[in-house]
Amino acid sequence: MKHIRLGMTVLAFMSFAVPASAGQFGNVNTRNCTWCHGASAQGYTPAPRLAGQRPQYLANQLHNFIDRRRDNPFSKLYMWHAAANIDSQDVRYLATYFSRLHPKAADDGDMSLVAAGRRIFQDGVPASNIVACIACHGPRAQGAREIPRLGGLAFTYLRRRLAQWHDGYDKHARHPMTDVAGRLSPKQIAALASYLSYLKE
Ligand code: HEC
Ligand code: HEC
Known part of the structure; x- marks a missing residue:
């Protein structure tokens, strides 16, 4: 019994520890995201930069796409599909992972x-x-x-x-x-x- 409990504790801990490199989390692979958002998630038009974004904000937006509340044409066209199969735990992984990447400035305004x-x-x-x-x-x-x-x-x-x-x-x-x-x-x-x-x- 003690062993099982310990095993479950380790599993619970591991499920919230985000690895430093990109990879597979639950149902999603970060590469499913970076082929639109750019290799280091610095953004690639029309997909915005995710690197360095606040994890709570990222998680809120992913829920908005899953629940189809964020409903502008680009969200509908790209993100409703991209977020369709991720669950709450994937949302936490992804939000933490992308928030920890270093953001670079676009420097592209007038x-x-x-x-x-x-x-x-x-x-x-x-x-x-x-x-x-x-x-x-x-x-x-x-x-x-x-x-x-x-x-x-x-x-x-x-x-x-x-x-x-x-x-x-x-x-x-x-x-x-x-x-x-x-x-x-x-x-x-x-x-x-x-x-x-x-x-x-
Ligand atoms: C097919 C291209 C595509 C894929 C794949 C994709 N995205 Fe996006 N993503 C976009 C576009 C385009 C937008 C901008 C939507 C808008 O303007 O509302 C966006 C917006 C977002 C936003 C909102 C950011 C903000 O600043 O409000 C988040 C968060 C996000 N994507 C996360 C992800 C994650 C995590 C994945 C992988 C599971 C992913 N995206 C996969 C194209 C994509
Ligand atoms: C009272 C607090 C507050 C003020 C003042 C405010 N914002 Fe925001 N802003 C927010 C919050 C909260 C969000 C997240 C919205 C969401 O989660 O849907 C946000 C989101 C945004 C976003 C979306 C970023 C993204 O990645 O998609 C932009 C752009 C933005 N604000 C610009 C501005 C500008 C420009 C002003 C001033 C003219 C401003 N905000 C004033 C609270 C504020």
Whole structure:
């Protein structure tokens, strides 16, 4: 009996220890993810960077794809299928695994919009009742817990994500993103996406 209990404890421990190298976890292999998200998960358009993202945020998004709540056209086309056969334990493995990879900045925004983007990120737009992003996403846009890291994500991804919320997709996203994005103009979105694409920790 003692042996069985010990065996079960070891098994429970092993099931939450994530190996350092890519491989097979439960029902999924990380290669099923990196052939779209890039070999070191730095993103490969239209798939965003996963490396260095907050594990709680990654897990929440994977559940959103599994439950088909994140419903923009790219999510439907790619991620609903990619996440269809993963269970809660796989979600934890994958979220932990990708969060531990070192993120590289995309550095691909419009340089001439960086200063304007920084201003909105740090001060918000009081006249349009837009809160400062820094209040939640942090001074280097590094995120925390369920709030994602934005620093260094690709310009096209950031712009698309904010524009899709503005257009009414992904209504189930956590507060306050649908409201915040709904108040941003296309120019302000481009400025924020430019600034953030260059931001490093
Ligand atoms: C066929 C290509 C493809 C495959 C395979 C794929 N992804 Fe994705 N993934 C995408 C695209 C495209 C998006 C962007 C969806 C959007 O814009 O809403 C995305 C988005 C995501 C996001 C949201 C990130 C964020 O910042 O909000 C996560 C998390 C994710 N994928 C994880 C995974 C994992 C884990 C796997 C492997 C089990 C995987 N993906 C396999 C293409 C893919
Ligand atoms: C009150 C806190 C809060 C504020 C203020 C805030 N955010 Fe967010 N943001 C969040 C949370 C929480 C999420 C995760 C949403 C989810 O899980 O669906 C998020 C998600 C995002 C994402 C998605 C990232 C990805 O990988 O797909 C972007 C882009 C973003 N925020 C940009 C901004 C910008 C730009 C501003 C300022 C104009 C801002 N946020 C202000 C809390 C906040």
